[in-house]
């Protein structure tokens with residue numbers, strides 16, 4: 139039986155790929171002083187409906203009534219959960235908070251390459267700081283996450299925009315800040331829809347004189363003044379090459395209030411690799427005004443990143459060396475003489491105590507079959523234990539080179555070879 143459409147079984151090879159990603163995520167996030175937290179995968183439906191997430195995501199919820207008659211939903215994103223947790227524990231932490239999470243999210247979307255119904259998301263959020271330096275810090279973290287996996291400015295671009303620029307523009311057409319959501323939704327879809335559809339949508343909204351051409355002219359503006367301080371900060375960090383100011387990025391989620399950004403792979407025709415922005419009102423709204431905490435952050439999906447890693451040779455090679463270094467087994471003990479099995483088992487235990495990953499055949503087996511098993515588990519060395527015990531033959535499986543060493547020297551020899 140297969141898993142449900144949009145869900146994955148991760149076999150050990152797939153899981154190893156995902157572990158490569160999540161270990162990298164955690165390493166880089168910690169380098170920026172971020173600490174890991176977690177929350178529940180199931181939340182009350184109200185958390186998403188309370189004009190928080192908004193937009194398309196509400197139509198993609200896995201929602202149901204539980205056995206206690208509560209209306210609940212599997213989380214489609216982490217941000218409302220984070221906002222709920224932070225609002226509830228506001229007094230326990232000094233600010234700013236630098237928090238990250240790696241967890242599953244669920245969206246009832248149509249399955250495509252890099253788009254699933256259950257996916258893992260890395261979320262990094264900086265809370266309690268309103269300055270442009272916080273925006274720069276979070277964007278720098280996003281770029282370093284991409285660099286960590288081997289991507290450069292020719293492989294990926296961060297498209298950067300600011301909803302404040304949109305609010306100012308829309309105000310000229312009599313559209314108030316609190317009514318911009320519908321317009322921003324139209325802009326969000328514009329790139330993917332025919333012009334007539336955009337025109338039709340705009341004509342249905344209340345405004346004075348806004349046309350698709352005026353929207354396009356605005357989006358083509360060469361400069362976005364409100365972004366200048368942030369661009370300067372990113373320039374000072376040597377990261378400007380990754381950035382492309384682009385007003386067509388507005389983001390589909392309702393809660394963003396300022397800078398917004400999305401990271402796009404320049405190869406492979408994939409959906410956004412990551413997206414985020416500033417959301418200074420979400421925690422305030424969600425706590426009914428009890429806690430006000432400005433925030434900025436982003437989410438990055440595993441499914442898109444795993445596809446992207448296959449597109450760029452530098453990234454693919456880097457991943458391959460990780461898998462080599464973390465292969466299931468470093469040493470396979472080939473028991474060529476069953477009379478030595480007890481010695482072999484004791485040796486396996488000693489090597490494992492010394493931190494070496496060891497396997498051996500659990501039942502008597504032909505030597506040739508044991509060598510195949512050693513190859514199958516990705517072992518670097520096969521150690522042959524035969525009638526010459528305590529003298530051993532050690533074979534490097536990649537080159538077939540062989541050395542003969544006494545058992546008491548094996549551990550030291552292996553530790554220098556493995557390192």
Ligand code: HAM
Nearest residue numbers: 215217253254257410411412413414435436437439441
């Ligand atoms: P989002 O743009 O909806 O933002 O998702 C962020 C990333 O999650 C996407 O760029 C994509 O890599 C991945 N993703 C989203 N949906 C799917 C899917 N169906 N299948 C596979 N991957 C997917 C948010 O979720 C915001 N809460 C991010 C955020 C954090 N903003 C501030 N802090």
